[in-house]
Amino acid sequence: MTPAARVQSAIEILDLVITAATSGGASADKIVADWFRSHRFAGSKDRRAVRELVFAAIRSCGPIPASGRAAMLRLAQADPALPALFDGSHHGPQPIGLDEPIGLGGTAPQWLEARLIESAIDPADWPAMLERAPLDIRLNPLRGSAELPQSGEPLHSPLGLRYPPGTPVEQWDAFKAGQIEVQDAGSQLAGHAVAALPGETVVDLCAGAGGKSLALAAAMDNRGRLIACDIDRARLSRLAPRADRAGVIIIEQRLLNPGRESEALADLAGQADAVLVDAPCSGTGTWRRNPEARWRLNSKELERLTAIQARLLDLAAALVKPGGRLNYVTCSVLDDEGANQARQFLARHPDWRAVPLDLPAGTPREPGLRLSPAHDATDGFFIARFVSP
Structure with a gap:
């Protein structure tokens, strides 16, 4: 592929990413992988170059751009080598017009930048949220x-x-x-904060594909009872082969029906030494890995997610035995999903108390702490621990 053809290919992929972001479609990673599978002519160097162009263009636009070409034109404003590649050559993009729409810069859509400020995220720290993750x-x-x-x-x-x-x-x-x-360092610390011990009964309420469940099992030295739950069959199905590879033998899987979780967990009521709620969230702490996630989020979706988080916290509280621990985690830096959510839990459960976390990273954000790409070189997380009366 010529350099100009690589730019045009990136534009085509960006159009697909933008459509998916506005319609709840596939992630940018999957779209890129699928595009390469259907365009076998692209060699390894071409694939690497096109992928880098796609994600650089995504990171360069704060609000969702009008098109893939608008996103690439935004990137061209910062890369002096790109404008010359809009040359109208065979398989290349058409020359740049005088009044073409160009994607807007910034870190995120304006309403979301306002939420970052409300959550005391310094604008000087925003660029780190979009750097490529290690x-x-x-x-x-x-x-x-x-x-x-x-x-x-x-x-x-x-x-x-x-x-x-x-x-x-x-x-x-x-x-x-x-x-x-x-596993990202922040995710490792979130699991470490549970302080799971051998012989305990531990519930991973939103286990997903099981990354934190595997870490908990290792902390428990494969002794005790670890129940990994989720409502997503596809994600939970990935846990068993991972557990086999890791030598984990104490995990019990439970696929939950949305809205009927309490029924499926009734036998665990008041029995758990610790419950981990790694709740569904906006993913504002993972923009380094999924930069197009900024384009998928809106205020209505954020409200939906915070309602789910509150319900999961209340559900988890019923599983904890007297004196037991409830750990709340979100991969978000927004107070709506972090500190505010934790305070609201304590207001609903006044007999519970938050306890300080002794972690080697993070900034206090009462009643928990927050990890951030800028200050901790991790994904963004909020972590809090509550103790049952």
């Missing part, structure tokens, strides 16, 4: 010590190591043997 791994003590082909940077999390983006860790023998898991 690759973090968690060592798995259940599979013994791992011999890694290259050394990584130690993280705040006790079993974490960091590598440059794109490091092919899934091809390493240690990964195939279950000795390491790919």
Whole structure:
């Protein structure tokens, strides 16, 4: 592919990303992968270059742009090499017109930037939220010590190591043997905050594909009872093979029916030493990995998510035994889903109390703490721990 053809290919992919973002379609990662599968002529260097153009253009636009071409023109304003590639050549983009629409810059749509300010996120910290994320791994003590082909940077999390983006860790023998898991440092700290101990009964209420469940099982040394729950069958189905690879044997899976979770968890009422609520959220803390997520969010969706979070916290509280722990986590930096949500839980449950978290990273955001890309070099998270009366 010529450089101009790469730009035109990126524009075509961006059109698909924009359509998906406005209609609740597939993620940008999946769209890119699907496009390459249907365009076999693109070699490895072409795929790398086109992918970099796509995500650079996404990051360059705050509000959702009018088109993929508008997004690429926004990127061209910051990259002096790009305008010349709009040359009208075969397979290349048409020359730039005088009055063409150009995507707007910024960090996010205006209403969302206002929410960041309300949540005391300094605008000087916003660029870090859109930088490309590194690759973090968690060592798995259940599979013994791992011999890694290259050394990584130690993280705040006790079993974490960091590598440059794109490091092919899934091809390493240690990964195939279950000795390491790919997991962001912030996610590792969120699991560490549960302080799960061997022999305990622990519920991972929103387990998804099970990254935190695997970390909890390792902390419990494969002893005790760990119940991994979710309403998404496809995501939960990915946990079993991951657990087998990691040597985890204590996980019980429960697929829950939305709105009827209490029935499926009735036998656990008042029985859990700890419950982790890694709640569905806006994902504002994960823009480094999913920059197009800024375009998917609106105030109505945020209200829907905060209602779900409140319901899940109340559901989790009923599972905790007297003196037990409830850990609340969201991969969001917004107070609506973090500190405010935690305060509202305490207002609804005045006998419960929040306890300080002893973590090696994070900034207090009462009644919990917040991790951020700018200050902690992790994804953005809010983490709080409550203790039952």
